[in-house]
Amino acid sequence: MDSAPSPQDTAAEPSYTVAVRALCAFTARSGDLDRRFAPTPSAEEGVRGHAALVARRSASYRRELPLEGRWGPLRVRGRADGWDEAAGRLEEIKTFRGRLDTQPAGERRLHWAQLKVYGALLCAERGLRTIELALVYYDIDRGEETCFHERHDAAALQHEFEQQCAAFLAWAQAEAAHRQQRDAALDALPFPMPAFRDGQRALSVAVWRSAQRGQVLMAQAPTGIGKTLGVLFPLLKALPARGVSPGLDKLYVLTAKTPGRAIALDALRRLQPPSGGAEPALRVLELVARETACEYPGRACHGEDCPLARGFWDRLPAARAAAVAEPGGVLDAATLRRVGLAHTVCPYHLAQELLPWVDAVVGDYNHWFDSGGMLYARTTEEGWRVAVAVDEAHNLVERARSMYSASLDALELRAARRTIARPLAAPLRRLERVLARVPEPAPERVPERPAGGAAPPAAYRAFDALPDGLSEALHAALAALTQAMLEAPAAQPEPAALALPLDVPADAPERVDAAQRLRELGYTLGAWLRLAERFGAHSMFEVDASRSGAGVVAPGVRYGLRNLVPGPHLASRWSAAVTTVLFSATLRPEAWHADLLGLPAARLAQVDVPAPFAATQLRVQVAQQLSTRWRDRARSLPALVDLMAAQWRAEPGNYLAFFSSHDYLQQAHAAFTAAHPDVPVWAQSRAMPEPERAAFLARFVPAGRGIGFAVLGGAFGEGIDLVGDRLIGAFIATLGLPSVSPVLEAMRERIDAQFPGRGDDYVGLYPGLQRVVQAAGRVIRGPEDRGILVFMDDRYASARVRALLPSWWPQPTLLRR
Template identity: 50%
Template sequence: MSATYRVAVRALCDFTAREGDLDHRFTPAPSAREGMEGHTLVASRRGDDYLAELSLSGVYEEDGFAGLTVTGRADGFDPTANRLEEVKTHRGRLERMADNQRALHWAQVKVYGALLCAERRLERVTLSLVYLEIASGKETLISQDATADELQAFFAEQCQRFLAWAQQEADHRQRRDSALQCLRFPHASFRPGQRELAEDVYKATRTGRCLLAQAPTGIGKTLATLFPMLTAMPRQPLDRIAFLTMKTPGRRLALDALATLRGRRDTVEAQPLRVLELVARDKACEYPDRACHGESCPLAAGFYDRLPAAREAAVAQQWLDRDALRDVALAHDVCPYYLGQELARWADVIVGDVNHWFDSHALLHGLAQANDWRTGVLVDEAHNLVERARGMYSAELDQQRFNRGRRAAPKALARPLERLARQWQAVFKEAGAEEAGEPGKPTYHLLTTLPDKLVSAAQQVGAAITDHLGEHPEDASLELQALLFEALAFCRLAERFGEHSLCDLTRYGRGRAVLGLRNLIPADFLAPRFHTARSSVLFSATLSPAHYYRDLLGLPDNTVWREVASPFAARQLEVHIRRDISTRFRDRDASIEPIVATLAAQYQRRPGHYLAFFSSFAYLEAALMRFREVHPAVPVFSQTRGMPEAQREAFLARFTPGGKGIGFAVLGGAFAEGIDLPGDRLIGAFVATLGLPPFNDFNEALKARLTARFGQGDDYAYRIPGMIKVVQAAGRVIRSPDDEGVVVLMDDRFAQTGVRALLPSWWQLGSHASR
């Protein structure tokens, strides 16, 4: 090795000191905020000489190894008492803490002790584990004296356990970077537009900037983003690349591209690149009917004892998509999901959902912060990130779930639950929602302020349930746990409530109401995520206007926007605008006849497969019924409400080469983006809507908030989101340089200058516009 290998104290001890079962039974634990406040409280109780958050580091050297650098921050050191403290917050009785958890805590404080003695040339030190019970504020100190020699021996033992792995990791990094220095594009030539995109990604990665890249479908965006970032990886150097997707098909495309770049797995020519696919817990679980602990699940029993062998086998295999990871896990009798969580620490490229970086509890973002990774982030179909992020930073309190939890709660929790019930009624009264309304017709109420008294009552309920279950874990029913988790999530977001969010109440009938904290501007939450990444590349076929994404996602000021020229010629796509049709809500009934006539005329002119998109199922069903009445000979099929996956697959299976028929679908739904029907499987699309969100109290409040913040409320709340859906739906038609087809936009507003500016620049609207 030419340089030392760096590892954090926590990561070192996680690797060397964990043993026994995996145990994810519900145990009340402090939140991250409570943990930080607990550390601050302990420090405030110490003397003026107390050193909190003390940075320590040291190097372990051994023959044949350049060195292992261990770094971290000790929670506190009292030089007067010569006492080094490791602070851990907890809830409930301390004796319930697992032995292996306590062993991990002792390992950490001993390693810090060794580093402290070496740095300050101490002969001995008192080591203390400070356990702070959050509810009572009571400290329990467990202390032992240790000599510098004893601590150095312990430090050396941990380093020796980690040394072989560190050497392996350093060697792998060197081989990986050497291979990537010579990485070549896997095809004889780039597709039109592909090289341009790849060059922009490479420049952004090399300069550590954020890139917004709008590139048309069909040029191979996945390969054009992965290849340059991998090429830049050793030159930056990057520690990890995260390829983040919105849906499962995006992961599959990324894995296919990575397989092409790596080369065949069964040959020596394959790149030494570790690729990991992360999947959701419910999809990876082998025993969904079992609880996640050693007494219930055989893959949790002895998990940490078998983890080292499983980890070794996994990194040796290198290619770890869902199936390969499962094979390794089951071969070593460990849980596939938690093996994947562990391997996220050691993979070079991680492919997974966007929540792994952008969610409030994101795994990859947390690892990047803890280990100071230089991470390259690629976000596919990034036009969806605004809505996905809004969902990540929104929360609800469901009155029906509260009532179920209340019925299942022990009597000891009656008072805080009753207090919360009274606050529900107070919110109803203040919002004017005391009457339940007609069954099946929910009433919506926008609250002008956050109901602080209800939030306070929810916080008290969360604390009461947590404290009770800390003492009585046998009372942890599913209903009570669900109420607790919902209350905690709601209260965490309430603490950060501001101009980026609003509060609303939807009442569905007697005994059922939902109080929502709705995020409107995810920028305030996402900006730190982009700051953590060394470089971020967001790409999609629809990423304009750039200022919309810069503002709502909180992108850095130096973000670069690029539009890759389309490889498609205007002659490939006829674009017609029906200026004589209005799809405004008041004109829906009158629009049915001309829409049906337009569909039939185009189909008769050129029979084949088409998709017709509508703004709602009600609109779709009205048009479909009339079309069947007037043109019974034309094959038609339709998307339905709540369509299960098997029926969605059957819908897409209708689009066979050389087939004929019109599929009716909802704009923004499952068939409006992310599906690939090349050639004559799809030769045209009709869009009978601008895709504008409905005009209602919520969207008007969103508009007002966006106007106040950015001055463009109407565009940001209505026009731009609607046109993104339209362009995505129309983009299903031309998928390759050989495709030809037609798009018919049915609404007079498509002819407006501001709307036309949001359509792809390569479309020639004027020459094909119909009056």
């Protein structure tokens, strides 16, 4: 290192640029992984905390001091939080919640590392021989600051800085070589199939053009043309730099369900180009949920409790190197588990630390679109240029709504208050009082109902504003809960208080349960606080007192922050990606998706790929004598099951029968088996485990005979392929509309206020028919398939409904009595 060039020794233009934060994250972490519960302040809270602290400083204090330095071909730059010229003191400010004495040692070392790099850069810039460094922690809930300060010699800081630069530069140069190899291989990448399918080329061309123009593309393309390959192939071809275009760093493939990840991974395996070297040209990473990847469920993510967290940062480099050298280049969950366990590191966190090393990532929607989406956070922090592919994008509206909604049970809040020490319980009691200020329906006495009877009337109200003082009460409650979680056993003043935080021994399950409950409530309060700070016309505040006990509505109330229009929350996601492709077989009407998702009009492009199927492949029938409206269901059930049995007897084979809810499915299933016991039937159940799902699908054998009862929008309504005569037809009851409820009415009113005249369609008709078209799409999957659709509702005979169905479908035959 002594002979290496210093930042001032080279006049050549730097080849690599890195932020101080990224440099230290790469080179200065050591020891245990520690992910104990400690809710961090939001970005907005951090800004406010910094401003409050800076306001206390002297007139000579300069905030956000830009600093930059060179070491060989590496440029390092960043902004130090504050420099007091008169005192000669450089500060790094960190906002926090909870107790500072419980801060993980590795986190403190990382903060010092960042401050020392800033110190080295400032000493080199101003010719200082020594400097005072101050690490300042600011408690945003109490407004208190704690300062740790040290005086450092400039030469020692410079030496440490050069060591970090050397380590980072070795990786950066290796990654640059990989990037060059990757881009050359992708430039030469041919389409992996002998020829494009009908419609697949048109889809790929539209995706390519949108990527070149930096657009958000809505791509509707029918099932059976190979949509995934048709989208991913042009996006991979768009990664290499061309001319003045810097190219793209990464491709994110986001899916709504687990089967979608498997399809995407298979497509990327097919698209893996020949590398011409020892390592794969394309590195692909699969991200899964923590619950799926965790090897020690119930244990906390820190070295005192989990052996895979102990010494994680020390063993990470070897595990990372082994992972990127894996043959085939696809680091799926199974491969990461094998590599992680071989190096005694957590597979879940290994995946996260591999993000800078990979070219393509396959994961769930939430990794990008959720408020805490890890892919989004890393992309914006690192400045990556990315393309995003959203598979089965018709699911995104409902999924995004759930990401930006939260609920809070008053009974759970009360139980948590009784669990923690009395002095800490006051803020939770205050939050209860704030929530209770909202007018709520009085509890209703209802007669005891027989098993299976109708539920009591819902006691539900929705509001366009939050209760006064809610954000302040949430701040205080979250601070109290955090302190309770981090309290040492000896500091608990009451026997009823939680004995330990998260590092609970395995032989104390009752303590684990208490800790888990408080931890989950902490996450809930954190979500509420974030949503409350961004509350607007896109959401509503709910009070639901409809939980019933033995003959009387229980005193427990559930409060909710329900998102209706996720667009305002997703705006930053559309702008963070260079290009985004939303693809599905059902993206009609386009305006519905564009409005609710907030797609940027200036960058929006659309393509509707014609289906390669012929109308002769499908017969469509509408039972116009049947009404499956809520009020008519019981009366129409005998005729409905007789129609199904008659069709099955006329053309025996395998059918799927779809119903709008589990309750309706059960009623129809019971009526069918009673009236036609000779017809083989099987039914989807609530919360069906994976083995039972597989058994359900296994009944659809070639040339088989029977009817499977399923729920629209459920596990068997999309994403399954029953080709040939494994499935010859489908029965569909209702328009797929959600059940009438106070919640639905409140949503309709508010969406109608934002999009006049569209409330009924946006809340009911469009999402209902989307589920219908997805379910109907199970019948024709390829050019050789033949089948029949029987719509068991008179509303399918209307021109307005038929206009929303696929245009290639033939005109329906109207069944009369």
